[in-house]
Amino acid sequence: MTDVIRITTPLDEAAARSLKAGDSVRITGTIFTARDAAHKRMVEALERGENLPVDLHDQIIYYVGPSPAKPGQVIGAAGPTTSGRMDRYAPRLMEEGLRGMIGKGLRSSEVVDAMKKYGAVYFAAIGGAAAVIARTIKKYEVLAYDDLGAEALAKLTVEDFPAIVVIDSQGRDFYDEGRKKFSRE
């Protein structure tokens, strides 16, 4: 096993800035779920001068649209979705204090610039490890945008949720470093 860093939410700026690209983490506490449709609504609310349904200061958003829970389950399968679809909205939410994002895949330079500016972290969860990840989710509670179904804004209570820091607050990108290390081209 690579060394694991345990973190709890809320995550303050100092804690976020101490995380480095390549760190394996386990997250415990409350995190929020939102995909592109919920992001669009949140940013539109801000543009109208309204408050967000939740205070995102020092919080983490997990990009996930879970499958439905069977009777007796907290949540269905719950792996990360592709983060790039949220790139258009993420900098605005970081301006509101958003400290972390969990997803999978590449981010735009605008997102990385905002992460450096505000001191935020981008974590990758293992795409397609949806059944394993679901076991770390202890509570699922829809907070807003219920009509979006799997895409609603929800609050998750997690214990030892596994993730990897892929882009840190200095803008170091572990996708790029990892690929270059193993490239034989």
Next chain:
Amino acid sequence: MRTIEAAAISEAVAKLSMDANYFLTDDIYQAIVNAEQNEESPLAKEILTTLSENACIARDEHMPICQDTGMAVVFMEIGQDVHIVGGDLKQAVDAGVAKGYIEGYLRKSVVDDPLFERKNTKDNTPAVLHLDIVPGDKIKIVLAPKGFGSENMSALKMCKPSDGVEGVKKFVVDTVRNAGPNPCPPIVVGIGIGGTVEKATFLAKKALIRPISTRNSDPKYAQLEQELLTMVNATGVGPQGLGGRHTALAVNIEHYPTHIAGMPVAININCHATRHAEIVL
């Protein structure tokens, strides 16, 4: 002439929807385990271990392997001596998809209009249905749920005949490298070469339902599959794009005659949860 009830087709499609999403096929599972044993990157090794554990949990608990349970792509080969009775075939397929996705607690990920309303249809219909008429008196159904993390990384290029094998190789490797972590590597790369624009993309999709333990029956294409796998794995993208030796588990190519003036090449990428289930009625 053999008759088959439309209701039997619906039942079969419902079961395939669930089976494909819960049970990773043996060839893919074995390839993940083999990759785990041979991977050099410690982090990539851990990721591959997690993926094989995930497949076991999904199988044992009848839980989706991935929360993106996909849009249902259905390939049907209908024997020309079969008479379907008791309902409309396309409606029967969609009824099966709806039943499977609702009763199986699978995510409904289909929107009715792609551009304007984008309203969820709430039962994952319609399916994308590919029909073929073949000799015989049976119906073969293959259902492949297609997630869009990988689907979005697909590409098509109308190559020139002079681009040759090298042109195909460059296009494939560039596409996989640029996709990086997005399609959830280790991936399966489906490639369609030849035909027309829609034939090539269809073949690329069809390549993804061929078992990855089986190579193209033409030795030239089989060799190209192996060479491309080596090249794709040399990119270093690795499991989840975090670096490693296993970017792809397999490269499957399907080919078809084409026009003297062209060489269409389509690439359809699937994630490590390359899902499909089949039945013969």
